[in-house]
Amino acid sequence: MSNKLWAGRFTQPTDAFVEEFTASINFDQRLYRYDILGSVTHAGMLARQGIIADNEAETIIQGLNEILAEIEEGKFVFSVAREDIHMNIEARLIEKIGPVGGKLHTARSRNDQVALDVRLYLRDEVDAIAKALRQMQSALLAQAEVNLDVIMPGYTHLQTAQPVLFSHHMLAYVEMLARDAGRLHDLRRRLNLMPLGAGALAGTTFPIDREWVAGQLGFAGVTRNSLDSVSDRDFALEFCSFASIMMMHLSRLSEELILWSSADFAFIELSDGFCTGSSIMPQKKNPDVPELVRGKTGRVYGNLVSLLTLMKSLPLAYNKDMQEDKEPLFDTIDTVRGSLKVFAEMIAKMAVNPERMRIAAARGFSTATDVADYLVRKGLPFRNAHEVVGKTVRYCVENGKDIPELSLEEFQQFSTAIDADIFDHVTLEASVNARKATGGTARSAVEKELVLARQALEES
Numbered sequence: 001m002s003n004k005l006w007a008g009r010f011t012q013p014t015d016a017f018v019e020e021f022t023a024s025i026n027f028d029q030r031l032y033r034y035d036i037l038g039s040v041t042h043a044g045m046l047a048r049q050g051i052i053a054d055n056e057a058e059t060i061i062q063g064l065n066e067i068l069a070e071i072e073e074g075k076f077v078f079s080v081a082r083e084d085i086h087m088n089i090e091a092r093l094i095e096k097i098g099p100v101g102g103k104l105h106t107a108r109s110r111n112d113q114v115a116l117d118v119r120l121y122l123r124d125e126v127d128a129i130a131k132a133l134r135q136m137q138s139a140l141l142a143q144a145e146v147n148l149d150v151i152m153p154g155y156t157h158l159q160t161a162q163p164v165l166f167s168h169h170m171l172a173y174v175e176m177l178a179r180d181a182g183r184l185h186d187l188r189r190r191l192n193l194m195p196l197g198a199g200a201l202a203g204t205t206f207p208i209d210r211e212w213v214a215g216q217l218g219f220a221g222v223t224r225n226s227l228d229s230v231s232d233r234d235f236a237l238e239f240c241s242f243a244s245i246m247m248m249h250l251s252r253l254s255e256e257l258i259l260w261s262s263a264d265f266a267f268i269e270l271s272d273g274f275c276t277g278s279s280i281m282p283q284k285k286n287p288d289v290p291e292l293v294r295g296k297t298g299r300v301y302g303n304l305v306s307l308l309t310l311m312k313s314l315p316l317a318y319n320k321d322m323q324e325d326k327e328p329l330f331d332t333i334d335t336v337r338g339s340l341k342v343f344a345e346m347i348a349k350m351a352v353n354p355e356r357m358r359i360a361a362a363r364g365f366s367t368a369t370d371v372a373d374y375l376v377r378k379g380l381p382f383r384n385a386h387e388v389v390g391k392t393v394r395y396c397v398e399n400g401k402d403i404p405e406l407s408l409e410e411f412q413q414f415s416t417a418i419d420a421d422i423f424d425h426v427t428l429e430a431s432v433n434a435r436k437a438t439g440g441t442a443r444s445a446v447e448k449e450l451v452l453a454r455q456a457l458e459e460s
């Protein structure tokens with residue numbers, strides 16, 4: 001009545017819609033390479049342990065390799081009736097090599113098989129994403145390196161606060177992405193454990209060698225509890241958490257790029273290849289790429305919440321609910337990879353406008369704190385200095401002047417502690433370069449961080 005691998009217990013065929021509804025083949029087929037790799041290794045282990053004969057393992061492995069070629073050449077017919085990638089491949093194997101193919105699933109369950117496949121797949125994706133992150137950091141660093149003389153306004157509350165180096169601003173994102181890379185590295189350690197051997201949930205009655213399988217597949221070790229092995233999806237959750245935080249960083253950068261490329265700021269120009277026009281307003285050049293990345297951040301958060309919600313009430317061990325882990329995970333991977341790829345290229349091609357940044361940096365009394373710090377060095381308590389400069393700024397506002405434009409006499413109305421050397425402290429360069437302590441925006445401090453960031457990137 002049915003060619004289902006589990007049909008033995010059943011007297012009636014699966015309802016046609018239920019078959020479609022419960023199938024995962026449409027999305028889990030992307031695991032094929034890892035499913036076959038896991039099966040080839042498993043068959044090798046079964047033979048090594050004398051659980052199946054050597055020639056049986058050889059036939060199975062050859063059949064699996066042929067199936068791999070069929071899939072890669074686009075000749076494999078994926079079937080919803082065969083539910084998922086595991087049964088599509090196993091059924092095809094039996095079709096090709098006969099009943100001996102049925103020995104492959106000895107000492108194994110789809111529950112530990114799928115846990116293995118997803119770990120193997122995610123491990124490769126994590127490595128690819130780590131590389132993409134490095135490329136993104138490198139693009140930011142390159143912008144920081146070539147624009148070392150560019151001064152821009154630093155903001156708090158999006159109000160002009162103090163001048164900073166544009167390079168310093170770029171390095172802030174390098175720093176964020178370095179933490180992201182650290183999280184990725186960290187989650188990879190917990191991901192890189194081999195779950196096969198858990199069977200359906202309780203382990204297996206066969207004398208398997210899990211450590212050998214783990215070694216063959218490049219895992220650092222084996223998982224330690226069969227129930228947990230088949231019901232743990234922490235690795236997917238950790239990945240989606242990493243991705244959410246990383247996308248939050250890209251989204252913040254997106255927001256800044258969108259502001260900076262507006263006519264009102266005009267701090268940067270994104271290259272034409274990363275923008276689109278308006279169908280009605282001929283003058284428009286829209287920053288679609290950063291807008292879309294900012295938007296996609298929402299779906300990555302959504303995927304994390306989906307997964308957390310999916311897992312929160314599941315009793316041990318495997319539950320079919322867990323098949324729903326794949327689409328959010330895969331979508332997150334695709335979104336993160338796409339976003340990093342497009343961003344690295346866009347940042348590399350971004351043009352900066354030093355003049356516009358400089359004009360903006362000089363506005364808004366951005367060196368007021370420098371006057372206060374000057375007074376502190378002359379002996380005033382900081383709170384008094386703050387008061388003096390507050391009054392000075394009010395005077396400037398009322399008289400339509402900027403701080404560096406005041407005469408010495410005007411300065412001295414507010415404090416006699418002010419001398420002619422005040423003018424050495426209120427330029428943009430002086431303000432920036434005075435902030436020399438580690439992590440500050442002084443050119444000397446930023447140069448040091450640029451070197452360190454480059455080194456760290458090359459060593460990672």
Ligand code: ARG
Pocket residue numbers: 024028084085110111114318320322323324
């Ligand atoms: N397609 C299933 C999944 O992704 C594979 C495991 C199925 N196991 C089971 N007992 N039905 O979760």
